[in-house]
Amino acid sequence: MPRILRTELLAPRIRRYVVAAPKIARKRRAGQFVLVSPHPHGERIPLTISDADPDEGSITLIVQEAGKTTAEMALLEAGDELTDVVGPLGQPTHIVRLGHVVGVAGGIGIAPLYPILEAMQQAGNKVSVILGARSVEYLILEKEVRALGVDLTLCTDDGSRGRKGFVTEALGEMMASGQAIHQVVAIGPAIMMKFVCEVTRPQAIPTIVSLNPIMVDGTGMCGGCRVQVGNEAKFACVDGPEFDGHLVDFDLLMRRQAMYREQERQAMERFAAKDHTCQLEGV
């Protein structure tokens, strides 16, 4: 079973895991993801591969505690094993030289966005990044993104770092400044991607989003991950996870993501009632 080599707390409830998965490390391309389950009774959740080191044979996952599965992962340490790590899944990002590409990330969306930025840059694009978070303590990977040498704008909701306000405002200004933008890649919570698409729609700037619906098998077998893109229902695990944001029905996505909210709550309560409580509070 795949072993966790290192973990690191990046921000409150946001962790980096470096996991031994030599084959996936060699094969993965920007935009792809893995399905992970922490234990044999676990639920399988999709996590985008944020980085990989083929020499070490490892992949990097960045995970925010959101439900029971991620809370359980938070208890794991270097040396522990994950039951399932399946991948790389999904279509890789279409990387071509377009000119000026703007990456927009909200929260941990920068984790999946990072490899795309790297690849876009290698393909000869000028890359700008707008990175937003609730407040400075939630801002992750700033150092790594800076190291790419891209044009970086930071935003926080409370102004504790960078400019105060949402990523959409920064993007709007960039568009208004008259810079040519050939593509926007937006990754983050569904609501943020939805608003980014509203900003780019009037000027018809091609906008790619990476969707994260609930998944089961990740091979196109169940259709649980279906999303509405234009007139078509697409399976995010095999047709995506990236789609033309201007065609995506985000409201439906958000509803489907919340489909098991009640069961999630039950599972969390049950989990918290066990002796994990103290450790969770310590986070």
Add this chain to the structure above:
Amino acid sequence: MTQPTPPPKRTAKEKIGTPRPPMREQPPLERARNFLEVPFGYGPEQAMVEAERCLACGKPHCMEGCPVGNDIPTFLRQIAEGNFAGAARTMKETNLLPAICGRVCPQETQCEALCVIGKRGEPIAIGRLERFIGDWERESGAVEVPECAAPTGRKVAIIGSGPAGLTCAADVARAGHRVVVYEALQKPGGVLRYGIPEFRLPKAIIDAELTLLERMGVEIRCNEVIGMTDTIDELLVEEGYDAVFVATGAGLPWFLGIPGENALGVYSANEFLTRTNLMGAWRFPEYDTPVQRLNVVATIGGGNVAMDAARTALRLGAERSLIVYRRGLDELPARAEEVHHAQEEGVEFHLLTNPVEILSDARTGWVQALRCQRMELGEPDASGRRRPSPVPDSEFDLALGTVIIAIGNAPNPLIPRTTPDLDVSRKGQIVVDQESMKSSKRGVFAGGDIVRGAATVILAMGDGRRAAASINEYLESGKW
């Protein structure tokens, strides 16, 4: 185990006139709320008495009905004589998994349909006897690990661990080749694991078969999606496999294409059954994967998959479980036993009913009702089934909270998509030579649902067998 004494011999007339011994079952209302297997199976005495009814025809028709040509009369004679070990051996010459086939084959349209006794009485209960032998062998610890030839140094990759893949694995391993089975999901078994529920096919049976394969030296690697983790070309070139058998099944669910299908509470049968069977949602919250449990559940479709979903819904606590099917009772493609069991358990059949729209709550997005129209049957179409057509102005709504779509599956496209020189039909099936199971690509064979479209367990097993023979021949001769 003490052998029971063989039953007294009867005349042909007596044999024809005697019905099959009934098979004990869990009472319908009790079992509709648990996941334990429904029928208990024959005991040794019942099995011998039933097998003795066989007339030992000179030209056994039953065998013609069996897609893999099981030697049914010999097997029946051995059971009647109390020679269960012999019967098991006879069966396994053509059918590696009798405990499974006895439970899931549509016998009433195959072997039993052609049994001559059926013309005047009840046909021999071949399926039940097959199950009996498979169970007897497993439970009495009599299972023999098939002998494998000395290692040849050749390596074969099998993709998919459903009935086609597992059967092929056994026969290739027997020839001394090293076999690795790749499975995308976290547990092997294919549809037998994720689709067919525990109450119809206990997973302990599949586990026993898998243990046997492992004792034969077959390695099973789960969580590897071929096409993604490795492509077929990489298996052949980089990983050094001498041949590949593709048995990836028909795992791409069809949806209806009617409005409202993305509403919350609408599942494909694959998702509903996978969550329940494979991910253990029936034991939520002990297992983490949830599945919605709502009062009224409608399953759309009339095949085995639909029956499994509708019966599973009851077991998950649904107050009402409905089958919505656009043709009539006689056209239901499911095994007769499954329809019968579903009816007994209280599944409601809404026949000649065609769904046209799924209505949901505008605020929450949850399913509220299924809009249907009534159908009537016209003349038989090319397939011999009577074609349904809508009755004008007959729309009505069924109020419900969950909809399960079980109208069929297309072949999984992952392998064809990532293997450029593999010929695929318009419907997405891998094209093979029916005898040798060879595909258009050298060293690559295919069988089961990926070749046939959604078919049956026994056909998949038959393909696995033929492919194995052909792979063994290819590895021997090197000729394509």
